[in-house]
Amino acid sequence: MRAVVIHEFGEPEVLRMETVPAPEPAAGWVTIAVHAVSVNRTLDLAVRAGRYARPVRLPHVLGADPSGVVVAVGTGVNKRRVGDRVVTSPFLRAASGTQGPQLLGVQAWGGYAEFVTVPEDATYLIPSALDFPQATVVSRHAPMAFHLLDAKANLSADEWVLVMGASGGLGGVGVQVAKMIGAKVIAGAGSDERVASAMSLGADYAINYRSSDLEAEVMRITDGRGVDVVYENVSDPVLFPKALASLARGGRLVTAGSHGGGTVPLDVSRLYMKQLTIMGSTGQTPSDTERSLTAAADGFIRADIHTTLPLEACSEAHRLLEAGEVFGKIVLTITHADKYHA
Structure with a gap:
């Protein structure tokens, strides 16, 4: 798959599009074909620059809030099925054989990629009234x-x-x-x-x-x-x-x-x-996410999006956000083959 990988901390130029192995879902995890992921000051810009408070292991893929379509499920998955339109929480429980909870896009490879794997309980169904960029932005904040x-x-x-x-x-x-x-x-x-x-x-x-x-x-x-x-x-x-x-x-x-x-x-x-x-507090709950998506679908919350850019333009997106003149979120989008559309 294609992914934006950082091998060193620094300016936006350290973001490089590469071909890396596609992820396979562990037991209880799902693989998502990413359609949208937002750009965030702390969980993207600060991590990329090496200023984030938690340690980040390189090479690394950013992206805390991808949304997309489930394309594979691991053993033991019972709440999600292939074809589900989902958004993710950045708070992940540990996969089998790993230690402790992880933060998507910080400890675990994130959504600046064509595919990402997350635990099924970190996914939420997207209401039909919301597209992928809207769902990503609503679920982020x-x-x-x-x-x-x-x-x-x-x-x-x-x-x-x-x-x-x-x-x-x-x-x-x-x-x-x-x-x-x-x-x-x-x-x-x-x-x-x-x-x-x-x-x-x-x-x-x-x-x-x-x-x-x-x-x-x-x-x-x-x-x-x-x-x-x-x-x-x-x-x-x-x-x-x-x-x-x-x-x-x-x-x-x-x-x-x-x-x-x-x-x-x-x-x-x-x-x-x-x-x-x-x-x-950073202790948001699953019910907070579900409530947010429902409120957005019902028209009570608007996804405030400044612009959408293709994943290939992620360096430009980082520079634009750092310039400080952005009102609303910047969302990176990925175009997939028809079989990865819901």
Whole structure:
């Protein structure tokens, strides 16, 4: 099969299309003919550059969220069959003979390839209303948004939420999930163009936190009360204190990201005086993914796609994302012979 392989960490030029052996499914695993896979800052760009927190063994194939058609099943598989249209979770249980759980595209070879193997319980059926790029984008971030806002923050319909980085992949779907729950949403973004993008996703109010005082604007919008929940996946040392200060008494801050650096100052006095809670989690569940796909198929969540490019253009896709002018996801697509179409 063809796959984009990296033999060394570095710039986008280290991504090279090669011919490698096609994978065979282990017991309980399935092989998928990949039709779409997205490009992500952390799980693709950071891994490629050698900046990811977990060790990555070279040579390596990136791609955390491939979707496609099941073309082979291992022994013991009973939930999936050849021809199923599926999307994958990046969280994999270990194959027989390997150690511990793996992260697709980090510890295990990922979806920048014509075929990929994953455990059957890491696959989810794609509703007929969604195509492969849509399913890939929805499954990448929406499950985490549901997990953080619903399971962790317990956001309710009568509450206010501040979504930071609201035009990004995780932020944009956070706006939509919060609106689906029924909350009043304030979107925070770093430029007027990104503010407009967040408003188009359904936010009630928006703040350019690079040109305005975030805390002051939140307090103005909420008549001095503050928000009940901050959905904060930026972790910028300048913005984080402002976001925390925007919380009302008893407020909750949830996070599963640190694109802005990750090390931030914390006002502990404010934390205990206002009885605030800070929660970090990457623990999305299968039901979060299933709920996300259903919500997208029913029209409540939109897959925000900037562009689709063929797998051969993956270096260009990485450069485009690194340039920082992208609104929505970049999706790589693969064209297969007719026998690999559902």
